[in-house]
Ligand SMILES: Nc1ncnc2c1ncn2[C@@H]1O[C@H](COP(=O)(O)OP(=O)(O)O)[C@@H](O)[C@H]1O
Ligand code: SF4
């Protein structure tokens with residue numbers, strides 16, 4: 039084949055075009071997309087959904103049933119469960135998105151470097167990845183997040199974001215590395231190199247656009263996982279804390295009283311599960327669109 | 334085979350030092366006051382300060398500290414928790430129940446994943462397959478912090494089908510609900526990998542050969558396809574152990590099972606630094622060791638690796 | 642040879658005077674995302690005991706699909722046999738069900754494939770894969786079956802068969818692996834052997850050895866052999882007759898020497914001209930211009946017409962050319978066969 043270096047653009051575009059026409063016909067994709075939009079709106083403008091102040095709680099309302107705007111009733115401290123759940127969305131989404139971005143940037147940098155340079159660089163980076171994977175993820179997160187979130191005034195948002203970003207880059211690095219290695223042996227990259235393109239140009243103009251699709255799939259799935267992990271860390275007491283609103287904290291608080299009042303446990307759980315589900319379905323649908331052979 | 338084992342061992346040793354170093358560094362590097370970090374936000378008495386400084390050699394340089402920490406780890410000396418108990422004693426009381434819980438979960442997950450995954454793969458696109466995929470999607474979307482409390486509420490309290498908590502000597506039955514909850518953390522991925530792998534293998538040339546040999550579809554699947562399809566699933570079990578550990582942390586806390594997870598969760602809540610560091614280190618070692626075993630099992634299943 | 646063998650010989654409806662294998666008007670379709678691919682469109686041919694029939698054609702013309710249909714190992718779905726008969730000694734195999742159909746495989750009709758490495762199961766020893774046939778079809782014990790496996794490896798001339806029987810496929814060289822495949826196909830003494838490009842993946846010297854082995858084993862056993870290939874150079878020495886396929890149809894059918902001397906179809910002629918010849922070394926090969934048609938959209942009339950240098954108006958109109966009897970024991974599906982023959 040004698041493709042010119044310019045044809046990389048076409049390769050990418052037609053792959054993306056195929057994937058998009060696939061996605062457009064996928065009902066799961068649209069279901070997930072609608073859910074994601076709702077969740078993002080809730081995170082950005084919670085006041086659209088509830089006018090109640092999540093911080094104003096009256097002990098007199100303890101475990102009261104639904105009334106007025108508090109359609110899910112009240113929790114142990116007499117807070118409006120609906121208001122707290124809706125306002126909890128922002129932290130979940132913020133932590134999820136930022137930590138996933140961080141993981142993506144680290145993963146792409148590591149994967150691109152290892153895959154492009156190969157040899158000793160690759161060997162060292164691969165060993166480093168192995169070491170990283172040698173620490174069971176949640177255990178590492180407990181230690182790191184526990185440390186970063188220490189301090190009276192710390193609400194833990196930055197701590198959890200950093201922790202998740204720093205500990206979850208390995209999957210995107212691996213995917214990136216292998217797609218770079220595949221892309222490198224392709225004709226158009228060889229052609230571009232012969233035409234005198236330098237490493238930076240090769241990496242960012244030719245290899246990255248062709249490898250990015252699989253990384254995006256991994257990151258969409260990771261986003262869902264990171265939102266779940268934030269809740270887990272908060273539940274364990276090494277995540278968000280103090281006055282911060284978090285579904286994980288709500289679950290932890292409500293669990294002891296579940297027998298008396300189930301709603302404060304059920305609703306944040308449902309919101310959390312629905313959000314994670316939305317991102318996982320989205321990632322699944324995108325992956326199937328780019329790699330349809332397994333469906 | 335021999336070269337493979339040696340190489341994996343060397344890799345594991347490297348990873349072992351690397352991983353423990355990472356844990357140690359996460360805990361102690363660049364701390365203004367490492368003693369305070371170990372004790373959390375509680376006030377630290379002078380005697381405790383002296384004790385922790387001595388225990389963790391906090392007056393030495395960072396590498397020196399790591400050296401002593403490794404020494405303790407390798408000789409089984411984990412030191413004392415802030416409450417004064419030997420950490421190794423706490424651990425030895427806690428691990429049997431955790432082992433039982435995890436083994437039950439692993440078996441439950443593996444059996445469901447393999448049987449349902451194989452049938453799903455064979456009947457790709459069928460109602461059964463789509464149903465199974467939908468269920469795995471739901472399971473993937475249910476973080477354990479959602480699933481464990483909800484399962485306890487619904488099956489343990491409202492319906493009362495299972496005991497809501499399980500003690501150290503809990504019966505098999507009392508342990509079943511927590512084990513199922515723990516199994517759900519890994520069953521979905523294992524099932525999906527089994528299914529994908531079966532689908533791929535069913536298309537392979539050797540399956541065509543097996544059919545050309547006049548073998549029954551059942552023999553083609555359970556003798557020829559299964560063995561090949563299990564290879565990626567086996568590797569997954571090593572990775573899954575990390576997920577199981579996280580899962581056990583929450584499951585034991587929710588169901589009040591006095592195992593390693595509950596002790597670690599308590600250590601976190603009580604801001605008992607020595608306890609957390611000790612437990613985490615041991616779990617990292619177990620994780621690495623099991624992964625080594627999985628690699629050897631992998632070689633036993635795949636002759637292409639065994640004879641490389 | 643054994644009683645069991647005699648038992649399965651009695652397929653109900655067996656006709657002793659019928660050809661060993663006869664394929665009549667076979668049609669196979671695949672339903673794909675891009676439409677229905679008509680892979681086989683009325684293939685017909687027959688085979689007698691001791692005879693070698695070469696099936697020739699560019700890749701994609703439906704040779705392997707035809708072979709899979711005969712074996713009964715088509716993937717259904719997406720594949721579907723829409724029409725036709727496949728008769729083994731007069732019995733239409735397409736009407737057999739389940740266990741009966743399975744018993745024909747390996748016992749009566751066996752097949753070897755192009756890529757022996759992927760065609761053998763990587764996680765079982767070759768001994769296991771050979772012995773499996775005796776255990777499943779003959780109910781032999783493990784030990785007996787293994788001894789038979791060693792015998793077979795000896796017969797296909799694998800050195801030190803006894804010690805190699807416990808090796809895995811990846812431990813053999815390409816040629817040795819194809820010998821293992823041959824051993825596996827011949828294990829139950831089938832009467833028909835289908836070899837689908839058995840040497841395409843091998844070095845030239847190894848190719849000759851494998852072809853020699855196949856020819857010899859065929860003579861010993863008086864088997865019918867269907868040799869599928871896209872390489873006309875391979876068949877001249879081994880085949881008795883040739884069926885040339887194009888777009889899922891047999892377009893020429895003739896004794897091998899007649900075809901080489903005087904092809905009766907423009908496509909066959911073009912194939913012959915594309916064989917690399919030692920005496921013309923260095924010259925540009927005559928490659929057939931154009932590509933085979935998309936199977937989802939086969940041209941009207943003669944499927945070869947867009948590429949044919951003899952094509953005239955009738956070629957572009959349905960119905961496609963019938964199988965003209967152009968000489969004794971020869972047919973060709975070309976309206977202008979006389980011109981092609983040079984008459
Ligand atoms: N599993 C399949 N799914 C869809 N189409 C297939 C499948 N197998 C074969 N085909 C179609 O049948 C055509 C003929 O294939 P094949 O018989 O393998 O050709 P060859 O003559 O090279 O052996 C292919 O070009 C392909 O379009
Ligand atoms: S029928 Fe016409 S198009 Fe077809 S081969 Fe003959 S001359 Fe060519």
Ligand SMILES: [Mg+2]
Pocket residue numbers: 701704705706837838
């Ligand atoms: Mg073929």
